[in-house]
Amino acid sequence: MTETSQEYIQRILSYIEGQDSLEIQARTPKELERLIEGASESRLRQRPAPDKWSIAEILAHLADVEIVVSWRIRAILGAPGTPIQVMNQDAWVTAGHYDKRDPRKSVEVFRVLREMNVALFKTLTPEQWKHQGIHAERGAETVEHLVRLYAGHDVNHTRQIERCVSAFSHLG
Numbered sequence: 785m786t787e788t789s790q791e792y793i794q795r796i797l798s799y800i801e802g803q804d805s806l807e808i809q810a811r812t813p814k815e816l817e818r819l820i821e822g823a824s825e826s827r828l829r830q831r832p833a834p835d836k837w838s839i840a841e842i843l844a845h846l847a848d849v850e851i852v853v854s855w856r857i858r859a860i861l862g863a864p865g866t867p868i869q870v871m872n873q874d875a876w877v878t879a880g881h882y883d884k885r886d887p888r889k890s891v892e893v894f895r896v897l898r899e900m901n902v903a904l905f906k907t908l909t910p911e912q913w914k915h916q917g918i919h920a921e922r923g924a925e926t927v928e929h930l931v932r933l934y935a936g937h938d939v940n941h942t943r944q945i946e947r948c949v950s951a952f953s954h955l956g
Contacts, residue, residue, distance in 0.1 A: 789922045796936035799943075805935035810902050812938040813895035816843065819945050820887060828887045832948055837877065839948050842941050843890035844882035845873060850897040853934050857901070860917040860927055861908075868917040868925070905931060 787795065800808055820828060820839065828839045837845065852871055859866045876882075913928040925933075 793922070793933065796933055796940055799936045799939040800932065803935075805932045806902060806905055808935040808938055809898060809905075809931070812942065813891065813898050815942055816846070816891050816894065816945070819942070819949055820891065823949065827949070829883065830948070832951055837944075838883065839945050840885060840887040840890070841877055841882040842945055842948075843887045843894070844880065844885040845877065846938075846941055847890040847893040847897070848876055848880060849873075849934070849937065850894050850901065853930070854897055854901055856917060857904070857927055857930060860915050860930075861912055864915040864917075866917050868919040870920045 820843070823839070828843075831838045831841075849871075856868055859868070908927065914926050916924045916926050917930075919925050
C-alpha cells in the first residue's frame with residue numbers, strides 16, 4: 785500500500801514528536817557508526833527482502849539525501865519561494881549503484897554533510913526558519929518543517945537499520 789504525501793509526512797513527524805530536531809540530527813551520524821560497528825560486509829549488503837534496501841543501500845540513501853537537504857535549504861534561504869524538485873529515491877538507488885557503495889564511506893559523507901548543515905541551522909534567524917520553498921508534490925514547506933521532516937527521516941532509517949542488524953546477526 786502506497787502512502788500519500790500527507791500520510792508520509794504524518795508518519796515521519798510522529799517519530800520525533802516532542803523532541804528537538806537539531807539534537808536528533810546532530811546525534812544520527814554517531815548512531816549510524818555504532819549500529820554498523822563490527823558488522824561484516826555480507827551483513828551490510830544483505831537485503832531483508834527482495835524489494836527492501838540493505839543497510840549499505842540505506843546508508844548511501846542517507847548520504848545522498850543529505851546532499852539534497854543541503855541544496856534545498858540553501859536554495860530556500862537564498863531565494864524564498866523557490867521551487868523544490870521531487871527526488872525519485874528508487875531511481876537514485878539504481879542509478880547511483882547504492883549496492884556497490886562502501887557503507888562506511890557513506891556514513892562518513894553523511895557525517896561531514898550533516899555537521900555542516902547543523903552548523904548552518906544553528907545560525908539561522910527566526911525569520912529564516914519561516915522561509916518557504918514550494919515542493920512540486922507537497923506544496924509550501926518552511927525551513928523549520930524541512931529540518932523536522934529530515935530528523936524524522938533519520939529516525940525512520942535508523943530503525944530500519946536496527947531491524948536489519950538484528951535480523952542478520954547470524955552473518956557476523
